[in-house]
Amino acid sequence: MARILITSALPYINGVKHLGNLAGSMLPADVYARFQRLRGxxxxxxxATDEHGTPAELAADAAGMDVRAYCDEQHDIQKRSGEGFSLSYDYFGRTSNAPNIRLTQHFAQVLEEKGLIAERVEEQVFSIDDDRFLPDRYVEGTCPHCGFERARGDQCDNCGRLLEPTDLKEPYSKISGSKNLEVRETKHLHLVQTQMETKIRDWVDASTEWPSLAKSIAYKWLDEGLRDRSITRDLKWGVPVAQDGTPREGFEGKVFYVWFDAPIGYIGATVEWAEAGGGDWESWWRTDKGADDVTYVQFMGKDNVAFHTVSFPATILGSEEPWKTVDKLKAFNWLTWYGGKFSTSEKRGVFMDQALDILPGDYWRWYLTANAPEGSDAAFTWEHFQGLINSDLANVLGNFVNRITKYTVSKFDGTLPSAGTPGENEAWMAAELDQRLPALVANMEAMEFRKAAAEVRAIWAAGNEYLTKAEPWVKYKSDVDAAAVGVRTGLNLVALFGILAQPFIPEAASKILDALGVPDDRRSWEFDGPASALLDALPHGMAITPPAVLFAKIEDAQVAEWTERFGGAPEA
Ligand SMILES: Nc1ncnc2c1ncn2[C@@H]1O[C@H](COP(=O)(O)OP(=O)(O)OP(=O)(O)O)[C@@H](O)[C@H]1O
Ligand SMILES: [Zn+2]
Structure with a gap:
């Protein structure tokens, strides 16, 4: 039995997450976690929710709430929508909780002891009317290169040039629009990453199990040369720059930068899990306390990769303490929405609460896994969604389960028949499984989720093909025993399909397995023996209750309604 630590990129707190966030981090992590649990x-x-920083403060302001109360509320909303999508977190914590605050302050202190922290004075834009320093992307103005009037303080979206906020002409606050700005000096802590380049590069070189997307992004950053990074901000909402409750001199109104404390939140959430009675957190994170046999797997969208392959490792490796670092890192491209990116700030796309309003979590889970933005960006369209759900879930899986369980009730008294002996059709089905099950497991191990979903679909389709060959409903008229073999094999396929469905569509899978009375300890993904045994695994004579309809077809009228409601229409 292996020990596998899994984290998905922390969803930011400023509102309900969209299907892109789900597809690019939480969902694949959940599919993988479920798979590995089923492997024993x-x-x-x-x-955890990632709660600090300016966007959280602004979102709270906009909601007319105190930032902590706002985060409390949003954390609960995200937790509930995670449950709606059956995300099986062992713990869903918060970066604003005490363990993360302690750990963040601890890392800052240790990094300082190693000579990796420097106090430096910087110039930053202060907005007098907003009464706050403005983060770079909250300063806007005219681009000095191309004259674009809404260039951001970090980059011009028109000509693409990187900017400093002080480069902008006619700068104004994006928050209030105020031009009443001035440049002020402010002192910050910097993490001296320039001293750690070799250490980080050696570590990246030694990380042999990262997929290519992750590795290439890490090298791109390293090749551009690391820069020292400011890790504090002039904000109220965040981890105080303090030690044992005493603020650092000159840093009384300051907090750590959200990108410094957020990834530490993976550890913080594990401490929360331990404090809630989960177990020993150090045995998962400290290689001197038992974590040396842990495999640590991270999931995230591509924009987070640099922070996980360079910035967070700089914190961890810089501490020189025996922390567990990432072994496998699965990165995703974008799920796109009609030509653009899903976006929280622009409210573009379908959000998790809205999605659950329309259809149960399993429908979305299947679509977003089978259509994962894995090798490239993947487009969400209503027609594609409708087509995939109707064919894979309603027709191929749903029909199969329905047909054979109902037939058992009508012709075999609702019990699994024992008569007859398997023949060439059953041998054909077993051969399909002998070839496809190992391929499926290999794809799941490799975190190739599109391929894995395609393999599951192919197995479901092979089951339908088997029934077409075996045709128990035809044989029943002349040879009841031959029909019994087809029904018995079909029912065993239903159980197997339910077992295979578990990581992808757990609710439907439970319904199938419960209907067939498959006990918990017979639901695992251990397919070691010959597949023929899987086709005769259920006890002869057992009672079968057909499950209620598993998946409803998506009608054209629904697609029209949702297109109208969400504005998802092809761009003119
Ligand atoms: N369209 C998308 N497709 C796939 N992954 C995405 C998409 N948008 C965001 N992600 C990923 O979702 C995870 C959580 O993101 P986070 O909560 O920080 O939102 P975000 O990246 O700021 O998105 P947005 O800009 O839409 O608010 C990150 O790993 C991010 O890379
Ligand atoms: Zn420009």
Whole structure:
């Protein structure tokens, strides 16, 4: 039994997450966690809301709420929508909770002891009317290169040039529009990453199990040369720059930068899990306390990769303490929405609460896994969604389960028949499984989720093909025993399909397995023996209750309604 630690990129707190966030981090992590649990491994899957920083403060302001109360509310909303999508976190914590605050302050202190922290004075734009320093992207103005009037303080979206906020002409606050700005000096802590380049590069070189997307992004950053990074901000909402409750001199009104404390939140959430009675957190994170046999797997969208392959490792490796670092890192491209990116700030796309309003979590889980933005960006369209759900879930899986369980009730008294002996059709089906099951497991191990979903679909389709060959409903008229073999094999396929469905569509999978009375200890993904045994695994004579309809077809009228409601229409 292996020990596998899994984290998905922490969802930011400024509102309900969209289907892109789900597809690019939480969902694949959950599919993988479920798979590894079914393989019999000891899995710890943790996540948390990422709560600090300016966007959270602004979102709270906009909602007319105190920032902590706002975060409390949003955390609960995200937790509930995670449950709606059956995300099986062992713990869903918060970066604003005490363990993360302690750990963040601890890392800052240790990094300082190693000579990796420097106090430096910087010039930053202060907005007098907003009464705050403006983060770079909250300063806008005219681009000095191309004259674009809404260039951001970090980059011009028109000509693409990187900017400093002080480069902008006619700068104004994006928050209030105020031009009443001035440049002020402010002191900050910097993490001296320039001293750690070799250490980080050696570590990246030694990380042999990262997929290519992750590795290439890490090298791109390293090749551009690391820069020292400011890790504090002039904000109220965040981890105080303090030690044992005493603020650092000159840093009384300052907090750590959200990108410094957020990834530490993976550890913080594990401590929360331990404090809630989960177990020993150090055995998952400290290689001197038992974590040396842990495999640590991270999931995230591509914009987060640099922070996980360079910035966060700089914190961890810089501490020179025996922390567990990432072994496998699965990165995703974008799920796109009609030509653009899903966006929280622009409210573009379908959000998790709205999605659950329309259809149960399993429908979305299947679509977003089978259509994962894995090798490239993946487009969400209503027609594609409708087509995939109707064919894979309603027709191929749903029909199969329905047909054979109902037939058992009508012709075999609702019990699994024992008569007859398997023949060439059953041998054909077993051969399909002998070839496809190992391929499926290999794809899941490799975190190739599109391929894995395609393999599951192919197995479901092979089951339908088997029934077409075996045709128990025709044979029943002349040879009841031959029909019994087809029904018995079909029912065993239903159980197997339910077992295979578990990581992808767990609610439907439970319904199928419960209907067939498959006990918990017979639901695992251990397919070691010959597949023929899987086709005769259920006890002869057992009673079958057909499950209620598993998946409803999506009608054209629904697609029209949702297109109208969400504005998802092809661009003119
Ligand atoms: N369209 C998308 N497709 C796939 N992954 C995405 C998409 N948008 C965001 N992600 C990923 O979702 C995870 C959580 O993101 P986070 O909560 O920080 O939102 P975000 O990246 O700021 O998105 P947005 O800009 O829409 O608010 C990150 O790993 C991010 O890379
Ligand atoms: Zn420009």
């Amino acid at each position: 491994h000891d899995v710890l899957y943790v996540c």
